[in-house]
Structure formats: C-alpha cells, structure tokens
Amino acid sequence: MAFPTHLSADTAHNGHVIGELHDSRPPRSTSAVSWGAIAAGAAAAAALSLILLILGVGLGLSSVSPWANAGVTAATLGVSTIVWLTVTQLLASAMGGYLAGRLRTKWVDTQADEVYFRDTAHGFLAWAVASLATAALLTSVIGSIVGGGVQAGATVAGGATVAATAAATGIAQNEEGGSMAYFVDTLFRRDAGVVSASTAAPGDTASSYLDNERELAEIGRILMFHKLSEPLPEDDVRHVGQLVAQRTGLSQADAEKRVTDTYARAQSQVREAETDARAVADAARKASSTAALWLFVSLLIGAFCASLAATFGGRQRDA
Structure with a gap:
C-alpha cells in the first residue's frame, strides 16, 4: 500500500489527508455470467409462454x-396450432433474451467481440432455462405428444391383429349385438315357402330349442376357431353345410355355397376393419410426427430469437 506524498491546498489547509489512496494491485475480475439476469429473463419467458399457451x-x-x-x-x-406455437416461442424467447441482456x-x-458473444450466450x-421450466410444468402435454407417436407407430404394426381379433371375437351364441352371431344367423335363413327337412314334434319344442342352440354355438366356434384371413x-x-341343410331345407350343395359365401362376407368385414384400423393408426402417427417436428423447429426459432434479442438488450445496457 503506497500513501500519497503530495497534499492538495485544501488538504494542507484542513490539516488532514482527504485524497484517495491508490491501490497498486490489479483490479478484481468479474464473472462473465450474470445468473441473476439469466434467471430473470427465463422467468419472464416461461411466464409469457404459459400465458400464450393458455390463450x-x-x-x-x-x-x-x-x-x-x-x-x-x-x-x-393443425396449421393454426403450429403457427401459434411458433409465435409463442418467438415472442416469449425474444422477451426473455432481451431482459437477460439488458439486466446483466x-x-x-472487455472487447466488443467478447461482449457480443457473452450477450448471445x-x-x-x-x-x-425457460424451456426446461416450461417442460417441467407441461410434462403431461409433451409426454402425450411423444407417447402418442410411439403408440401410434406400434399400433400400425399390430393394428391389423387387434382389428381382426375384435371383429372375430363376436358372441358365437345367438345374442343380440354379437357380430359373429349375425353371420351364424344368416346361415339358417329360410326362403319363403321352403319347409325344414327336420320338423320337430309338438312335444319336443324344448328339446328342439336346445338342439338349435347347440348347433348355433358349434357353428360359431367353428367360424371363430379359424383365422378369418x-x-x-x-x-x-x-x-x-349339413347342419344348414337340415334346418333350412336347402340341398347340400346350396348349403355349402351359403356357408362359403357367408364366411367370405365375414372375411370382408374383418379386412375392412383392419384397413380402417391401419388408416387411423397411420393418421395418428403422421400427426404426432408432424407435431414433434414443428415443435423442434419452433424451439430452434426460440433459441435464435432469444440469443439475438439479448445482443440488443446488451447494447442498450452499455449505451
């Protein structure tokens, strides 16, 4: 520590030293990162993002x-959602970056190039920080977007099996609402004026009913046992065909043709359900993929706007 050797006129007149002591040590180095400014800008950006998303x-x-x-x-x-997400990122990130640069x-x-780099950083x-905070608050939303895409991709691969199983697991018995039961019922439709080959006696009504139910159940199990593909x-x-011929009075050839045609109709219904399931799954996959890609683009736009706005805030701070 070196003390001054020259006294000013005022100092000599007052009889004491009022001049500043000169320190020969080098000045203390300041941190290149102003975390307080970063936290303030991130809080503002996260809050504005939340407000705009709710809007x-x-x-x-x-x-x-x-x-x-x-x-x-x-x-x-869908287009409006993409545009709104992009505008939200642009406005919120620009505000957060500007405040981080202005308040630092x-x-x-410090050289101008270094100041520019620090402002951008x-x-x-x-x-x-704002993106991480927003993601923490909206974890369920982001998770639904990513999870929906993964689930849709898996559904595309297994959608056909699920659709075929759902279509083929109709109630085999003659119960209302069973999809397979409808095809079983169509097998036993009689044409007008055709009398059944096996007519039960009046006293055997209950027995005949039980036999019919057993036949329906058996045919349903046969149709469901095989793959509809x-x-x-x-x-x-x-x-x-023999069971159908006994119940409807058709010839064996006509009964077998009816069985083949009915089974072909069931196969056609399953194929249509399979196609619809694949179309829905593929549409969901494309929607999730598009949403993820545009979310990525909007985040990149937000990062650029925040970095650029911070340089403007820093220049105004130093002006």
Whole structure:
C-alpha cells in the first residue's frame, strides 16, 4: 500500500489527508455470467409462454365444434396450432433474451467481440432455462405428444391383429349385438315357402330349442376357431353345410355355397376393419410426427430469437 506524498491546498489547509489512496494491485475480475439476469429473463419467458399457451388453448377450443359444418376443420386447426406455437416461442424467447441482456452486469474493459458473444450466450441460457421450466410444468402435454407417436407407430404394426381379433371375437351364441352371431344367423335363413327337412314334434319344442342352440354355438366356434384371413377347411364347410341343410331345407350343395359365401362376407368385414384400423393408426402417427417436428423447429426459432434479442438488450445496457 503506497500513501500519497503530495497534499492538495485544501488538504494542507484542513490539516488532514482527504485524497484517495491508490491501490497498486490489479483490479478484481468479474464473472462473465450474470445468473441473476439469466434467471430473470427465463422467468419472464416461461411466464409469457404459459400465458400464450393458455390463450391458444382457449382460442382453439372456441373454434372447434362437434356439429357438422360448424367450426374449423382439422387441417385448419393443425396449421393454426403450429403457427401459434411458433409465435409463442418467438415472442416469449425474444422477451426473455432481451431482459437477460439488458439486466446483466456491465463488463468493463472487455472487447466488443467478447461482449457480443457473452450477450448471445446470456440469451441462449435464458431460453434454455425457460424451456426446461416450461417442460417441467407441461410434462403431461409433451409426454402425450411423444407417447402418442410411439403408440401410434406400434399400433400400425399390430393394428391389423387387434382389428381382426375384435371383429372375430363376436358372441358365437345367438345374442343380440354379437357380430359373429349375425353371420351364424344368416346361415339358417329360410326362403319363403321352403319347409325344414327336420320338423320337430309338438312335444319336443324344448328339446328342439336346445338342439338349435347347440348347433348355433358349434357353428360359431367353428367360424371363430379359424383365422378369418384364411379360407374355411372343406370338412368344416361340409359339416356346417349339413347342419344348414337340415334346418333350412336347402340341398347340400346350396348349403355349402351359403356357408362359403357367408364366411367370405365375414372375411370382408374383418379386412375392412383392419384397413380402417391401419388408416387411423397411420393418421395418428403422421400427426404426432408432424407435431414433434414443428415443435423442434419452433424451439430452434426460440433459441435464435432469444440469443439475438439479448445482443440488443446488451447494447442498450452499455449505451
């Protein structure tokens, strides 16, 4: 520590030293990161993102309607959602970056290039902290987007099996609502004026009813045992045809043809259900993929806007 050797006139007149003591040690180095400014910018960006997202949800729900020819279409809603997410990222990130650059500590004796880099880094860090905070608050939303895409991709692979199983597991017995029971019932339809080959006696009504139920159950099990993607074996066609011929009065050939045609109709229904399931699963997969890609693009836009806005805030701070 060196003390001054020269006294000013005022100092000499007052009889004491009032001059500053000069320290020969080098000045203390200040941190290149102002975490307080970063936290402030991140908080502002996260809050504005939350507000804009809530506003977007409200506008989106008010624009859709379950009624026909009312509200926007699904395509319009999807495009509007993408645009709104991008605008939200742009505005919130720009505000957060600007505040991080404007509120940071002024760096003395620092080169202009270094100041520019530090401002850009402050804006990027503010965007990163805000994105993590928003993701923590909206974990369920982001998880549903990613999880929906994974689930849709798995459904595309296994949708056919699920659809075929759902279509083929109709109630074999003659119960209302069973899809397979409908095809079983069509096998025993009689044409007008045709009398059944086996007519039960009046006293055997209960027994005949039980026999009919057993036949229906047996035919249902036969049809459900085989994969609907494969043709029905000939021995099963012959056996079911005999039961149909006894109940309807048709010839064996006509009964077997009815069995084959009915089974083909069941196969067609399963194929249609399989196609619909694949179409729905593929549409869900594409929607989830598009949402994830545009979310990625909007986050990149937010990072750029935050970094750029921080440089403007830093220049105004140092001006």
